[in-house]
Amino acid sequence: MYHFVAAFLVLLLGLVIGSFANTLIHRLPRRLSIVRPGSYCPHCETPLTADEKIPVLSFLTLGGRCSHCKEKISPRYPLVELGNALGWLGVFFRFGFSFESVVGCLLFTGLLAAALIDVEHGIIPNGLTVGLLMIGFAASFYPFGLGPLDSLLGVLVGGGLLLIFALLGKLIFKREAMGGGDLKLLAAAGAFVGWREVLLAAFIAVVLGAIVGGVRWAVTGERELPFGPFLAVGAMTAYLAGGIILDWYLSL
């Protein structure tokens, strides 16, 4: 019962911060302030009333339309809120009431925002990657945390690895295979997981990206693919299960 109530609270908080993730996704790539003004309709910019700001529920009661201009609201809004809440619940089930859970939830929301901004705009804003990196590095000082040395090595290995990929890509394919935002995102992930797990994160991202990119290329002929979502999946997997996966791999 106690656990159920705690999970419910994590879910609620995840919905509220998911709503903030929507603000990040909309405003960061447009270089708008993320604190002011309060939430507004993205079409007519009318400020939302208090009962229009309730995560998921408001979207449903409004029938997916702005109450003012009646323009359709993207289903991305409730989906991001729901996705963030479920992600937080997953982190909570993995680490319980702990510092690792708090840090993991912040990482999840940051990665979610980075992935979706990359899909929509083809960039990952510095505000997000540098912010994440600083949170990860600060968290490493926690007594049972990663430790600042491993965190720093994670940044260098993560960023350095993608820098090598990017240079090789340029040399072999004569085009930009990876952006600076990707590089900074993996460096930020490295600050959270350390140098060994960040290698795992990169490996997962490259394998998934190659599979999805290959299938997409075969079906649509489209070659460009934002790499951010794959890095996000790789980084989150490394944070949640990196130790377990690496122990298993090294025991083979």
Ligand SMILES: [Zn+2]
């Ligand atoms: Zn409107």
